[in-house]
Amino acid sequence: MFSKQLSVFIENRKGRLGEVLGVLKENDINILSLSLADTTEYGLLRIITDNPETAKKKLSDSGFSTMLTDVLIIKIPHESGSLQTLLTLLTENGINIEYMYGLSVNGEKASVVLKAEDALKAERILTENGVEFLSTDNI
């Protein structure tokens, strides 16, 4: 099961990230997880929100370049080695990961956001192996 991740292009300029967050706040959109990576010139903000479609629309209206991408939010045990087990499963099936970031820890469960090169295959393999997914509604 895929979830929608929203990516926002941000120039490396003072206050730009704050502007993004301001737009989300104004529209009462909650961020469930984020990853911010940057080069010397620009950054990419990837966020999981409770309302990706609205977030995209509002940010675009405010002059940001955005994109929605299907990602997998995967539930894993909150214990040492669980992430490695997941990655081994993907590697053995020849699936490359483009990027990944942590989402939340909730009791005994943790979760990660993952974008694989072959997203459909990743989803199938993980489903076949009994891995649980989360959606933005039930995080």
Place this chain on the structure above:
Amino acid sequence: MIWSKEETLSRREIEEIQLSRLKETVNRVYEKVLPYKKKMDEIGLKPDDIKSLKDLSKLPFITKQDMRDTYPFGLFAVDKKELVRIHASSGTTGKPTVVGYTKNDLKTWTECVSRIACMGGASKEDIAQICFGYGMFTGALGLHYGLENIGATIVPSSTGNSEKQIMYMQDFGTSLLVATPSYALRLAEVANSMGIDPKKDLSVKIGLVGSELLTDAMRAEMHKVWGDDMKITSNYGMSELMGPGVSGECLEHCGMHINEDYFIPEIINPATGEVLPEGEKGELVVTCIKKEGLPLIRYRTKDITRLFYEPCKCGRTFCRMENPSGRSDDMLKVRGVNVFPSQIEEVILSFAELGPHYEIIVEREGYSDKLSVRVELVKSTDSFSDLEKLTANIRYKIKTVLGLDVKIILESPNTLKRFEGKAKRIIDLRNK
């Protein structure tokens, strides 16, 4: 030294030569060049209507577009078999503009450049290293034949391989350097990095610079690295008119003397085409009055300058043009390459990820020009590699078109300034 007696003729004598050569040229093009005949017929002008130099302003203009429209030989006034050389402009959009020379044209060219080299202090004693690119570009071969004609020893080293250039200078005793101002500065930098001080260890005492504007700041910088006693002069020309040799600066440094027995200059208001009085600033329009192959009449150079007619302290009577202060179109000259914003625009519009707005920034980094283009990313992505691929593709496409490496700066939509009238796309920080 003054190379030719023509350079000191009285105004009356200059004008007599100009009128007779103008009449002859107009007659010839009317007869032999169909596009000219058409243009003149359209306004009911006959060659006989040109009775005085004032009548020059009745003739229609010729533009670079006319040359493109008649590519390659449509404006030539001689049969192809009379041509002995062809050059092409550095123009990079689509077809170049092609120019051709008869045997006599090459003689004229050589004469014009000889005069300019002398004005800059060159003599037969000199060892002249020509660091202009040899090839379709007129710069190198133009200076080559002119300098050879006055008896200088030519080192046709062309551009690039700067260490070797310095080695030649040292081993051959180069005394005269032909280069763009920025390359002259670059060469001094390379010499320094080799542990060679151009001021002490080299004997370059004359710099004939061209193909790029020589600003006062650049001249001062050149003196700093090459020595205060270096004679630095700029010269002006363009392949459409002939190549280098249209005008050149003498050692009085008060403008570039136009070879008026071969070219008639006018200054016009670029918006209306009206001829402006002496001393006023406007677009330079040049008429070739002694060319056989491609005698362009009232060619719009797009360079903005002024003309001064009072005789110069150097003894020459040919009028002087100021260093061009700009262009009437939006052409930029970057590292000697002609850049039109429209060329960059075309590339940008071919990318769906980008919006139509852009800004071109030219800066000087060290002694070299640096070109950056700011564009708006309208379609984002979730991956850095996509963004890197995108910028690499834009760079590659621009490089294919311009031959220049540019830096691409991605911006969010609506970041760049919008214009209601004519957009100002260029930010030139080089002479700031």
